[in-house]
Amino acid sequence: MVAPLSGITIVESTAVNAPVAVAIAAGFCAKLAKGLGADIYLSPDLAPRSGWPVALRAFLDAGKAVADDQSPYASVDATITDAATADGLLLPSGSITIALSTTASCAQNMPQSEFTLAARTGVLDMVGDPDRAPLMLPGHQPAYAAGLAAFTGLAAALFRRGVQPRYSDRIDANIEDALLWLNWKSVLCESWGVETPTRKGRLTEWPILRCADGWAALVFRDVDWPALKLLLGDARLDDPRFETREARQANRGELFDIAEQALAHFDRAELMQRSLELRLPIGPVIEPQDLPGDLQYALRGAFEKFSLSDGTVYAAPRLPAFSDYPVSSAAKFGDVA
């Protein structure tokens, strides 16, 4: 079977002085292409990754090669780089350039990180307690979101080149826009005359509460209320204080306290089984180390073995790609010098 981007050659090249967030976005964009069969070459001029966590380098760079004199540089289909470097590139016929940056335009000279961009775009305000420091989504979601956006542009340009052989183009993606796009509901609310949401801690619409052996996200819609009462089995929930959506909103804290007392009688496996039976969207919180053994993930082959240069083997999620295409396995980090 052929992977969809098999035969495509891409050079990944972010400048030494490019922001780290941009280098990570570029690395993730290239990783997606690699996962779909493209050959990825890291430019010798690539900003060094020496200060990065080993696991991040391994996750992003597995299977990529370092470009050298024998690399097929002359037949590169696309270059993934930072916007400043892209500005200086000439576009030969049929080549595609992905240009990544932190922000759209006028704020580009200000230093930015994924964390500060999350603050600027309202994303950081969305999680945590209102009277405490806000919480960042774990990992590199801002850079990865820009990498995803850039990849879609790359794929579209590759398709266009198949229709129009001499087509060249530059695709611009930036982390600020990717975050604004993801946070669109919050960003657009005021313009619609709707109250702008902000973090509410435990009083959020769907809190994460303790259960017998860990935690569970109490996710439910109004239509789920009868089934949720059945699951929780606490007569206090029949009180008119919880009868309507408005009443439940007004008494949210007390509702969640009662729910948490009821959830103390369920472990996560039981909760999952009962939720499946009752068609409730409750989410048992599953820890990363337990996911490779999760039945749904195991049957679907959602994880693959992953080696670091010191020989440590981890299970990491594979690219959730097509059912018709083979999974591209994560090569050892030693493939990249």
Next chain:
Amino acid sequence: MTRGALSGIRVLDLGIITAGAATSAMLADLGADVIKIESPTYADPFRQWAGSSGDSPFFQATNRNKRGLGLDLKIAGARELFLDLVAKTDIVVENFRRGVLEGLGLDYGALSARNPGIILASISSQGNVGPLANYVSFGTTLEAMSGMAALGGYADGPPAASGHDMNYPDQVVALFAAGMITSALVHRQQSGQGAHLDISQRELTSFLCGDLFAAGMTRETRYREAEDGIHAIQASFALRDGSWLAVSVPAQSHSALTQFLQDHNVRDLPQLFGAADTAEAMVSLRAMGIAVEPVVTGDVAAAHARASGSQAIMAGPDGFPVKGLAFNLTGLPQSIERSAPAIGQDTKDILREVLQLDQDAIMHLADQKIIWIKE
């Protein structure tokens, strides 16, 4: 859309709410002809979100750039009409509950029998197959079950999710799915083969934490922005007015910061930001290469976006504020050219154009209630 990287591509959009509908909208932005299929008996639930009267702003913001076909897939004869459209279509996008498409007789086998080159993108919470394929899930459910929630939260608090107001897995899957669908188009150009894409939002959410899995991170050792392995200091600091300031100090700026604090007789950053002129401190820090941004709400973020010329939020052709673009192509720029369609708004035009049906044939279908025409 008159011109775009995907001009000439046709999409039948069975997507609803966010994941499916937003994916199709991205394809429309790239120039594809996206035909949103609904009927008066089954409309996109996003039209009525949060008890709105008329089409909700969430629906309008998501479904711009599409045409509207009124087609009731549950009516006898509708299946055949849909398959006639499939024969002239490149992509079908759906995010129904698992089993719905099969129940309608429109699974991938049926579609590919009519059009071997069809690309069916099935976007689901838990995946198309598996023991939890029918597990009802929303964004927070998936953050909980993917490992992401476990890797977040305060040191003394519960796991954390982006929650109902952001629903991160629902939003990010559109960015991913659009790229996978377009990659399938690239492969079809070379091979002539269609594909059935089985896109699980839960798996994607895990994949997006892949480096943390590779680090062997657990709930005990969970993610801390202060310890990302890249920045010397990264945290939010409280200001005297109760607001917060996000600060990222790269390793190479740490000694300059230390000197700055000494020079200003300040012990540390919390003390610095407790002082009178935070704005002046921000200027100095930025000059040292330190990133500083106030933590703002979405409405303030919108003001920043408008000031910086961001395309991530835009005005539709009727001036209504809608989702914009997450990226753009210089040579074939994307644009918002249509407002979100009413149900059946373009039924006649679509059936004439795609299937060459004449007026009598169209009215016959309408009389049978297979199609719906908005007058």
